[in-house]
Amino acid sequence: MRYVIIGSSAAGINAVRELRKYDQEGEIILVSKDEHIYSRCILHQYLSGERTLERLNFAEPDFDTLYKVNWMKGREAISLRPADHILVMDGNEELSYDKLLVATGAHTFIPPIKGLSEAENYIGFRNIDDIEVLKDVSKKAEHIVVLGSGLIGIDCATGFLHMGVKVVLVDFAGWLLNKQLDERAAKTYIDAFKAQGVDQYYGVGVDEVRVNGDHQIYEIALSDGTVLPCDFFVVTAGVRSNIEFLKDSGLELSRFGLVYDECGRTSDPDVYGAGDVSGLSPIWPVAVKEGMVAAANMTGHSRKMTDFFASKSTMSFLGIHTMSLGIVTPPDDSYRVDTYDKNGVYKKVVSRDGVIVGALLQGDLAYGGVLQQMIARKIDVTKVKKPLFEIDYSDFFHEKANLEFAYDL
Amino acid sequence: MYRIRIDRNLCIGCLTCVTACVVSHETESGDARNRVVIDSETTPAPIFCRHCSKPECTYTCMTGAMHKNPETGFVDYDKDQCASCYMCIMSCPYGILKYDSIRHKEIMKCNMCVHRSEDGKTPKPMCVEKCPMHAITLEEVKE
Numbered sequence: 001m002r003y004v005i006i007g008s009s010a011a012g013i014n015a016v017r018e019l020r021k022y023d024q025e026g027e028i029i030l031v032s033k034d035e036h037i038y039s040r041c042i043l044h045q046y047l048s049g050e051r052t053l054e055r056l057n058f059a060e061p062d063f064d065t066l067y068k069v070n071w072m073k074g075r076e077a078i079s080l081r082p083a084d085h086i087l088v089m090d091g092n093e094e095l096s097y098d099k100l101l102v103a104t105g106a107h108t109f110i111p112p113i114k115g116l117s118e119a120e121n122y123i124g125f126r127n128i129d130d131i132e133v134l135k136d137v138s139k140k141a142e143h144i145v146v147l148g149s150g151l152i153g154i155d156c157a158t159g160f161l162h163m164g165v166k167v168v169l170v171d172f173a174g175w176l177l178n179k180q181l182d183e184r185a186a187k188t189y190i191d192a193f194k195a196q197g198v199d200q201y202y203g204v205g206v207d208e209v210r211v212n213g214d215h216q217i218y219e220i221a222l223s224d225g226t227v228l229p230c231d232f233f234v235v236t237a238g239v240r241s242n243i244e245f246l247k248d249s250g251l252e253l254s255r256f257g258l259v260y261d262e263c264g265r266t267s268d269p270d271v272y273g274a275g276d277v278s279g280l281s282p283i284w285p286v287a288v289k290e291g292m293v294a295a296a297n298m299t300g301h302s303r304k305m306t307d308f309f310a311s312k313s314t315m316s317f318l319g320i321h322t323m324s325l326g327i328v329t330p331p332d333d334s335y336r337v338d339t340y341d342k343n344g345v346y347k348k349v350v351s352r353d354g355v356i357v358g359a360l361l362q363g364d365l366a367y368g369g370v371l372q373q374m375i376a377r378k379i380d381v382t383k384v385k386k387p388l389f390e391i392d393y394s395d396f397f398h399e400k401a402n403l404e405f406a407y408d409l
Numbered sequence: 410m411y412r413i414r415i416d417r418n419l420c421i422g423c424l425t426c427v428t429a430c431v432v433s434h435e436t437e438s439g440d441a442r443n444r445v446v447i448d449s450e451t452t453p454a455p456i457f458c459r460h461c462s463k464p465e466c467t468y469t470c471m472t473g474a475m476h477k478n479p480e481t482g483f484v485d486y487d488k489d490q491c492a493s494c495y496m497c498i499m500s501c502p503y504g505i506l507k508y509d510s511i512r513h514k515e516i517m518k519c520n521m522c523v524h525r526s527e528d529g530k531t532p533k534p535m536c537v538e539k540c541p542m543h544a545i546t547l548e549e550v551k552e
Contacts, residue, residue: 010471041471042492055490058473285469285500292468314495321513323499365498366507367444369465373502385449393456393503394448402550403412404459405503 001026003298004087004095006077007103008032009040010284011275011291013059015101018295020067026299029097030064030071031089037063038128041284044155047131047138048162056128077104080249082268099270099298102246102258103291106239106276111147115209119217122209122233125156134234138165141232145220147206148236149176151313154189156234158317161196168228169193169200170220176200180313180324185346185362192318201226209233241279256280262305264294272298281310309376314365323365326350326358326375338388347389354382359389367392377407410482411521411532412550415455419544420445422453426536426545433522433535438511442519443536455545457536458505458519460484462552466497466506466518475518481530482552486518 003019003026005012012030019028038046038056045051054061064071072089079088080100087095108124116122123130137144138160146153149171157167169176175186176193193200201222209230210219220228241257252259252267256279264272272294275287289305296303314323330337330350335357340347345363349356349371356374370393374381381388384395398408422445430441443457460483466475467484474491477484493514498506509515521532537547 014468039471039492041494045492051492058471060473284471284496285465288468312499314499316493316495316513319513321495321508323495325499365495367498367504369499369501369506370504372499383449392446392454394446394452394454397417397448397454399415402462402552403414403548404461407502 002029002096002098003027003101004029004031004097004099005101005103006031006087007101007105007275007277008034008037008071008073009103009105009275010058010287011103011105011277011294012101013037013063013291014288015103015274015291015295015298016063016067016069018292019299020069022296022299022301028067028069029095030069031075031077031087031095032071032073033076034128035073036128040126043125043128043131044159046128047134047156047159050162053128077245079245080251080271082249082251082271085270097270099272101264101272101274101291101294101298102266102277103273103275103287103294104242104245104277106241106257106279106282108235109238109240110235111237113206113209115211115217116233118211118215119209119233120215121217121231122235125152125234125236126239134160137232138163141165143168143229144232144234145170145228145230146234146236147171148238149173149200149202150179150236150238151177151315153234153236154315154317156236157193157198161198161318166197166199167234168230169198170204170206170222170228171200171202172205174203176202177315177324179311180315180328181322182329182348182360184341185322185324185328185348185360188320188346188362189317192320196318201228239276239282241277243277254279260294262293263297263303264290264305265297281308283310283313286310307376309372312372321363321365323359323361323368323371325360325372326356328358328360330358340387340389349388349391351381351388354380356381356388356391361389370396373407379407410460410550410552411547412459413457413521413534413537414546414548415457416544416546417452417454419542420453420455421542421544422447423541425539425541426455429535429539430519433525436509436515436517438509440507440509440517442517444505456503456505457545458484459503460519460521465500465502469496469500471496475516478530481521481523481532483521483523483532484518485520486516488515491516
């Protein structure tokens with residue numbers, strides 16, 4: 001049996017581990033554009049110099065020998081012929097497979113901004129190569145403008161700040177981390193970035209980047225008329241899945257990405273998918289679990305992905321810690337909101353009809369994991385007599401025969 | 410593998426286990442890696458890391474700092490590899506994890522006190538040794 005996995009990030013690496021667990025003899029080939037295994041979530045610590053490339057590695061140092069993997073690094077998938085069980089790689093090299101896992105992830109989306117197609121001094125914030133460029137840029141550029149103030153944009157701004165470089169943030173949304181934070185929690189960060197000298201423009205778009213004869217952006221015009229000087233532009237305005245090589249494969253694709261079911265099965269019985277390539281739930285734990293689930297099914301062990309709750313994140317920008325879960329701003333007044341706001345600690349739990357739908361913890365995240373379970377499992381919390389932001393496992397305590405805990409419903 | 414059995418009927422909420430944990434680990438901040446909480450019926454509930462068979466904290470860890478040890482079955486934590494992103498705190502279904510209260514860097518994670526045993530892998534939890542009610546006991550279980 002020959003398994004081929006494309007992609008060496010969260011989904012691909014965990015798929016390899018799981019494949020080897022179920023099949024000690026099968027041949028495993030890992031194909032990746034990346035030449036190193038590294039965690040994209042901590043690239044800002046590589047930018048700032050807090051972490052070396054080796055310490056971005058989230059796998060075992062001897063990963064390929066440990067799991068007996070033939071790792072074809074620095075290689076790119078070009079096209080796929082599912083009927084022939086053939087993956088075509090760069091150089092038109094054909095690689096046959098019995099079972100294939102597509103875990104190719106996503107790439108930076110470059111929005112169609114006027115002038116940008118002529119420019120050369122812009123980049124995304126996703127791959128190690130992007131960071132190598134930005135390390136160099138940080139030494140020379142004086143006016144770095146970052147488009148987007150989501151988790152990646154703020155990661156980027158923070159990485160630069162560690163090096164003493166103050167970027168300018170621009171976002172169409174009304175406040176930073178708009179998907180994760182309510183206005184109150186966002187203000188803590190906005191004020192903290194302001195105190196660090198980071199200029200921020202919210203509620204405005206980029207109308208145009210102005211480019212000189214050397215293809216260099218020198219100015220950025222915002223929708224409110226503001227003109228910002230700029231000598232490097234970083235784009236963090238979302239991602240698109242890496243499905244270009246599948247366009248003639250006949251595999252079912254959606255407008256977001258590769259289509260696969262809760263077992264990781266695509267429209268072809270021998271091709272599986274996992275991770276950001278679906279374009280649906282682009283977060284680390286989902287990619288890990290999808291990789292594991294797909295691998296189990298590839299080896300004939302039936303397993304289903306059940307945890308699709310993906311609107312969750314934690315952050316610790318500028319030493320301010322926040323956990324965000326589900327709906328943090330109630331859409332109407334039919335929701336109950338429990339809040340606590342004192343001495344730098346802000347806690348908010350949004351619920352309706354005895355079910356928690358969202359929560360924000362800022363300044364104190366201790367033991368917050370229970371909240372995620374309450375939201376994801378839609379657990380009835382009417383029996384809990386303490387404030388919802390102090391909820392803990394005691395009211396749900398259940399010890400199984402093997403002494404694990406469980407939510408016994 | 411070994412887990413700590415919790416008998417809530419015997420627990421009187423004296424917090425000796427929490428103190429034992431602090432003493433065993435000598436963490437700078439004096440934080441414990443276990444806790445005892447009180448439910449809505451005012452019954453104490455000791456909450457200890459279960460070293461889960463399918464550990465959510467390891468699935469969510471983006472650095473590999475939190476990882477299942479195939480030999481002992483324990484979920485080990487490497488504080489030097491940790492990026493202090495706190496995703497594990499959010500992912501622990503039972504609300505056992507937190508960060509240290511001084512530097513907010515290190516995750517307070519039970520290691521079954523393997524550092525107290527000679528071979529460095531046999532569990533020797535001080536909380537179990539010190540519990541005056543024998544409400545927590547060390548037992549061998551199937552994963």
